[in-house]
Every structure is written in structure tokens, then in C-alpha cells.
Amino acid sequence: MSKYDVAVIGSGPGGYVAAIRCAQLGLKTAIIEKYSVLGGTCLNVGCIPSKALLDSSHHYEDALKHFEEHGIEIPGDIKLNFKKMIDRKASVVEQTTKGIAFLMDKNKIDVYTGTGAFKDATHIDISGEKNQTIEAKNTIIATGSKPASLPFIKLDKDRIITSTEALSLKEIPKHLIVIGGGVIGLELGQVYRRLGAEVSVVEFMDRIIPTMDGAQSKELMKVMKKQGVKFYVSHKVSAVSKKGKKITVTATDKNGKEVSFEGDYCLVSVGRKPFTDGLKAENAGVKITERGMIDVNDHLQTNIKNIYAIGDVVRGAMLAHKASEEGTLVAEIIAGQKPHIDYNLIPGVVYTWPEVASVGKTEEQLKEAKVEYKSGQFPMRALGRSRASGDTDGFVKILSDKNTDEVLGVHMVGARVADLIAEAVVAMEYRASAEDIARMSHAHPTYAEAVKEAALSATEDRALHV
Numbered sequence: 001m002s003k004y005d006v007a008v009i010g011s012g013p014g015g016y017v018a019a020i021r022c023a024q025l026g027l028k029t030a031i032i033e034k035y036s037v038l039g040g041t042c043l044n045v046g047c048i049p050s051k052a053l054l055d056s057s058h059h060y061e062d063a064l065k066h067f068e069e070h071g072i073e074i075p076g077d078i079k080l081n082f083k084k085m086i087d088r089k090a091s092v093v094e095q096t097t098k099g100i101a102f103l104m105d106k107n108k109i110d111v112y113t114g115t116g117a118f119k120d121a122t123h124i125d126i127s128g129e130k131n132q133t134i135e136a137k138n139t140i141i142a143t144g145s146k147p148a149s150l151p152f153i154k155l156d157k158d159r160i161i162t163s164t165e166a167l168s169l170k171e172i173p174k175h176l177i178v179i180g181g182g183v184i185g186l187e188l189g190q191v192y193r194r195l196g197a198e199v200s201v202v203e204f205m206d207r208i209i210p211t212m213d214g215a216q217s218k219e220l221m222k223v224m225k226k227q228g229v230k231f232y233v234s235h236k237v238s239a240v241s242k243k244g245k246k247i248t249v250t251a252t253d254k255n256g257k258e259v260s261f262e263g264d265y266c267l268v269s270v271g272r273k274p275f276t277d278g279l280k281a282e283n284a285g286v287k288i289t290e291r292g293m294i295d296v297n298d299h300l301q302t303n304i305k306n307i308y309a310i311g312d313v314v315r316g317a318m319l320a321h322k323a324s325e326e327g328t329l330v331a332e333i334i335a336g337q338k339p340h341i342d343y344n345l346i347p348g349v350v351y352t353w354p355e356v357a358s359v360g361k362t363e364e365q366l367k368e369a370k371v372e373y374k375s376g377q378f379p380m381r382a383l384g385r386s387r388a389s390g391d392t393d394g395f396v397k398i399l400s401d402k403n404t405d406e407v408l409g410v411h412m413v414g415a416r417v418a419d420l421i422a423e424a425v426v427a428m429e430y431r432a433s434a435e436d437i438a439r440m441s442h443a444h445p446t447y448a449e450a451v452k453e454a455a456l457s458a459t460e461d462r463a464l465h466v
């Protein structure tokens with residue numbers, strides 16, 4: 001029987017990063033993945049394929065709507081080859097997952113294909129093409145999550161679908177009804193809107209992206225409405241039915257009135273749930289919470305001391321980079337180091353266009369916590385860079401402590417803010433004040449100038465270009 005210092009169950013961005021870091025630290029490491037390709041949700045049916053389709057559909061929309069204003073004329077009609085778009089996405093996924101296989105090889109990590117199930121706290125049965133058992137001093141559970149649904153919805157995965165199917169459709173929906181105005185619903189809704197579908201987003205809360213700053217919800221909804229997406233907030237979906245190709249979604253609006261939507265596809269994007277099926281955690285004595293998550297302490301250690309859990313299967317934001325940070329943390333803890341994650345500084349991003357990005361506390365959270373703060377906001381339309389590219393929607397908002405000026409939260413909507421948020425994370429990691437950012441030189445012309453200007457605005461209201 002093969003023996004390891006660490007066995008990692010699951011090869012998503014939590015698991016594979018944990019495995020690499022363990023190997024770097026000299027630990028003999030195995031990774032177990034039930035699918036024949038590595039990379040988990042993120043690489044196969046999450047972050048990477050959704051971004052590939054967002055980029056492709058963005059090019060298509062630019063060609064249709066914006067080339068002309070740049071003086072680019074295309075003789076004849078612009079045609080969409082949807083199959084090719086989906087095939088390109090598949091090849092991006094393939095290249096990326098192959099990259100992970102290469103990294104496992106390079107780091108001398110043994111890869112086992114099959115479902116990993118605890119036999120006891122130090123033995124894992126792997127059932128795949130070959131059934132075998134390995135022994136591990138430590139195990140890291142990184143089994144991720146699956147799409148959640150509502151109890152009355154029967155996902156047929158044909159027309160009533162989750163994000164997984166939405167990434168590989170064979171045709172463009174005529175009318176896509178999206179249940180849930182969170183990140184995944186909005187990203188995929190925007191993809192199909194750009195490709196010509198009518199898109200209706202039905203959201204239970206009174207705003208979209210409800211965990212982000214209220215100003216971002218408002219701005220993104222305004223811009224997406226201009227792009228033709230229809231929004232129905234404060235609508236509680238009560239039924240979804242299918243007759244032939246027709247899908248009917250029934251909901252109750254905020255006045256208690258029943259409304260219905262008819263479409264040919266319904267994307268159910270109401271969140272994700274932790275996944276532990278087949279893991280047989282009980283054989284090792286590992287505690288799972290009522291909500292199906294693996295229970296962990298601050299060191300991501302389960303109630304069994306040599307078993308850890310990371311990523312979507314534990315509490316916290318379901319984000320790839322959060323899973324990876326946790327993977328690194330656990331590997332270093334096993335190797336005897338004392339690392340730390342500041343969860344307040346894990347950024348959140350929506351890859352619609354304009355993009356939406358946040359780090360730290362929202363204005364709503366600061367109000368609730370009764371923290372005295374200052375707010376500085378700068379509109380993208382006032383930037384030369386935004387006018388040059390034509391991306392004038394959005395803003396950067398910086399919230400800083402009223403007394404100390406320490407940056408408490410940064411919230412952005414605009415072109416490339418998914419990349420810009422890194423500046424805010426660095427600033428907050430080093431506990432910068434708004435004035436510190438305001439006094440740093442930002443290259444001109446860049447979208448990053450909006451960060452400086454928002455910081456100037458938070459610091460005695462002295463933005464220069466408004």
C-alpha cells in the first residue's frame with residue numbers, strides 16, 4: 001500500500017494548489033480526483049469556461065455594435081458561429097487542465113483517478129478503473145461544490161439547466177429566464193444577451209449581486225438594462241414547468257401578485273452547495289454541518305486532527321482564489337509553519353462588462369457596524385482612458401475610516417476593474433490610508449487613475465478631474 005504525508009481529495013483550485021504547496025515543502029503527496037481531468041469546477045465548468053465565453057461574446061458584441069464608431073467597416077453581415085465559440089471554450093479548458101496535469105507531474109505528486117472515500121482517519125479507498133487503498137498521515141478534503149436548486153424545481157439539464165449545461169448549449173436560447181441575479185446568473189445572462197437572446201433575470205432579493213455594495217448593484221443593473229437585460233427583483237419564484245420546448249417560470253412579486261415568464265430555457269443559478277457525496281466522511285469521524293459543509297476551525301482542521309478541509313466545501317465565499325489561499329495555508333500548517341488568511345481581503349469579482357470588483361467592507365456593512373467612515377467616489381467617464389476606449393460606465397468608490405483614514409473597503413464597476421482591485425488589496429494588506437493611495441503616482445492614461453481620484457475624493461474631497 002502506498003503511504004503519503006498528505007493525500008488531497010479533489011483537484012479544484014483548492015486541492016491542486018494544496019498539493020503543489022505540500023510538494024514544495026517536501027511532503028510526499030497524492031491527489032485523488034474522481035474525473036479523468038484535473039482542475040475541478042473552476043477549470044472545467046466554472047471560472048475558465050465562463051470567462052472564455054464572456055470574452056468571445058464580448059468580441060462579437062463589439063463587432064456588431066462598436067467597430068463602426070472606431071471606423072472599422074466589415075463588408076457583409078457579421079455572422080456568429082456558435083459551435084466554434086463553444087469549441088474554442090472547450091479548447092481553452094483543455095489547455096488549462098492539461099497545465100494542471102503537467103504541474104502535478106513536475107512536482108512529483110501522485111495522481112489517482114477515482115472517487116476517494118475514507119476507510120478510516122488514515123486510509124482512503126479509491127474506486128475508479130482500479131480499486132486501491134492508500135495510507136495518509138494527513139488528508140485535505142477539497143471536494144468542492146455543486147449547483148444548488150430550489151426544492152420544487154426539476155432540473156432536466158436540457159432546458160431547465162444549471163451553469164454547467166449553460167456553458168455547453170447547442171443553440172442560443174430565444175428567451176433565457178435566469179433565476180438568481182448573483183454572479184453566475186449575470187455573467188451567463190450577459191453572454192447569451194450579447195449573442196442575441198432575450199434575457200430575463202428573476203431575483204428574490206430587492207437588488208442584484210446582493211452581497212456587494214449597494215452602489216455596485218445599482219450601477220450594474222442600470223448598465224445591463226441598457227444592454228437589454230430585463231430585471232425582476234423582489235420576485236419569489238414558486239414554480240418552473242416545461243411543456244415541449246416551452247418553459248414557464250411562475251413567481252410572486254413584491255405586492256403578492258403572481259406573475260409568469262415564458263421562455264425556451266431556464267438557468268437556475270441560485271447558488272452552490274458543498275459536495276461530500278461518496279466521501280464517507282463518517283468512516284473517519286469527520287463532522288459535517290446541517291448545511292452539508294465540513295466543519296473546520298480557524299486552521300481549517302476538522303474535528304479529526306489529521307484531516308483538514310478547504311475551499312467550497314467549508315464556510316466562506318465560494319471563490320477559486322479563496323480555495324487556493326486555503327490550500328496554501330493548510331499545506332504550510334501541516335509543514336509546521338504559522339500562516340494566516342485575512343478573509344476580509346479576499347476580493348470578489350463579477351466578470352460582466354463593465355466588470356464589478358470589491359474588497360473589504362461595503363457601505364451597508366459599515367453602517368450596520370456603526371463605523372464612522374468617509375466615502376470618495378470617482379466616475380469612470382471622467383477618465384481620458386475610458387473615453388479613449390469607450391468604456392465610460394462605472395466608478396471607483398473608496399471607504400475609509402473617518403478618524404484614521406485607513407481604507408476599509410474599495411468597490412468598483414468599470415473596464416478591467418477585476419485587475420484593478422489588486423491595488424486595493426495591496427493597499428489594505430499594508431493598512432494604507434486613502435491619503436497614501438492618493439499620493440501614489442498612477443500612470444496616465446489608465447483606468448487605475450480612478451483609484452487615485454477616488455482616494456483623493458475620500459481625502460478632503462480633493463479629486464482633481466471632477
Ligand SMILES: Cc1cc2nc3c(=O)[nH]c(=O)nc-3n(C[C@H](O)[C@H](O)[C@H](O)COP(=O)(O)OP(=O)(O)OC[C@H]3O[C@@H](n4cnc5c(N)ncnc54)[C@H](O)[C@@H]3O)c2cc1C
Pocket residue numbers: 009010011012013014015032033034035039040041042043045046047048050114115116117142143144145163164184275276277278279310311312313318319320321322323351
Ligand atoms: C459558472 C461558474 C463560474 C465561476 N467563476 C468564478 C470566477 O470567475 N472566479 C472565482 O473565484 N470563482 C468562480 N467560480 C467558483 C469556483 O469555481 C469555485 O469556488 C472553486 O472551483 C472551488 O474550488 P474547490 O477546489 O473548493 O472545489 P472544486 O473546484 O469544486 O473541485 C472539487 C473537485 O473535487 C472532486 N471530488 C469531489 N468529491 C470527490 C471524491 N470523493 N473523490 C475524488 N474527487 C472528488 C470533484 O470532481 C472536483 O473536481 C465559478 C463557478 C461557476 C460554477
